[in-house]
Amino acid sequence: MEFKDSQAIYLQIADYICEQVLLNKWQPEERIPSVRELAVQLEVNPNTVMRTCELLQQQEIISNKRGIGYFIHPDAVKKIRQFKKDSFISNELPSLFRSMYLLDIDVDELKPYYEKFKKSNFR
Template sequence: MKPNFQHSSPIYLQLSDRIQRQILRGELKPGEKLPSVREMAMFSQVNPNTVQRTYNELERMGIVETRRGQGTFITEDAARLNALRDDLRQRQIATFVEAMEEMGFHSQEILTGLETYLNKHKGSDQD
C-alpha cells in the first residue's frame, strides 16, 4: 500500500477500499491478522486515529473482526466475502456506466463497446 491519497475522499475510506481490494485479490486471506493500528499507521503514513476509524468501518461492514487482546482479523465468512466481491463489482460497473452516460453514450453503445473490448482481451483472462 502506497501512502498516496486523493483529496476527493476521506483517507479512512480510501484505506478501507485498499484493504477490501487486497482481500479480493487474495493478498489478504480469510482469517489473516491485519497489522496493528500503530503498524498500519506508520506503514500508511497516517494518524493512528485514521487507521482505527478504518478498522471500525471494516468491522461495521462485517469484513473484519476484532478479537480482544489478539488484534483485527479478516472474516472467514465466505458468504460475507462473496457479498463484498459482488458489491465492489457493482460499484465499479455503476461508476463506469455513469461516466459513459455523462459522455453521451447510450446503453447499446456501451454494451457494444464493452463486448468489443472483452473480445479483444479474451486471451489475457485465461492465464
Template sequence: MQFNNEKAIYLQIGEYAMDRILLEEWRAEEKIPSVRDLASDLEVNPNTVMRAYDHLQQQEIIYNKRGIGFFASNSAKALILKTRKDHFLNEELTLVFRTMDLLDISIEEVNTYYQNR
C-alpha cells in the same frame, strides 16, 4: 500509498484493506496488520487506521479479537464483491452507458475495442 484529496483518508485505507482481501493477501480468519503496523506502512496517524478498521468492522468485513488483533471475516470477500459490484452497476456503469449514448458508441464498438487491446 498515494492519497487523493477527494475522499477521506480513512475511506481510502478501508479500500486498500478491501483490495488486500480481494487479492487474498489478507485471508479469511487470518490476522491482518495491526493498527500501528499499517499506520507505519502507510505513513498515517494510527487514529486514521483505527477509524478505517472501525468502518470495516461495521460492515462485518473484519472483526477484533480483544487482545489479539484484527481478522478478516469469513464473509469478507463476498461482502466486498457484492458491495463493489452493486456500486459499479448502479453508479459507474450508468455513467458509462450515458456517455456511450451521448457519443453514439455501440456495445459492438466497445466489444471490438476491448478484444483488440
C-alpha cells in the same frame, strides 16, 4: 499509498484493505497488520486507521479478536464484492453509460478491451 483529495482518507484505506482481500493477498480468517503497522506503512495517523477498522467491523469485513488483532471475516470476499458491485452500479455505471451513448459505443465493442485489461493486469 497516494491519497486523493476527492474521498476521505479512512475510506481510501478501507478500499485498500478490501482490494488486498479481493486480490487474495489477505485471506479470510487471516490476521491483518496491526493498526500501528498499517499507519506506518500507509504514513497516516493511527486514529485514521482505527476509524477504518471500525467501519470495516461494522460491515463485517474484519473482526477484532481482543488482544490479538483484526482478522479478515470468513465471508469478507462475498460482502466486499456485493458492496462494491452495488456502489459501482449506482455511482459509476450511469456515467459510463452516458459516455458510451454520446460516443455511440456498443457494449460488444468493449469486450476486447476488457479481456486485454484482465490479461495484462490480473494474470
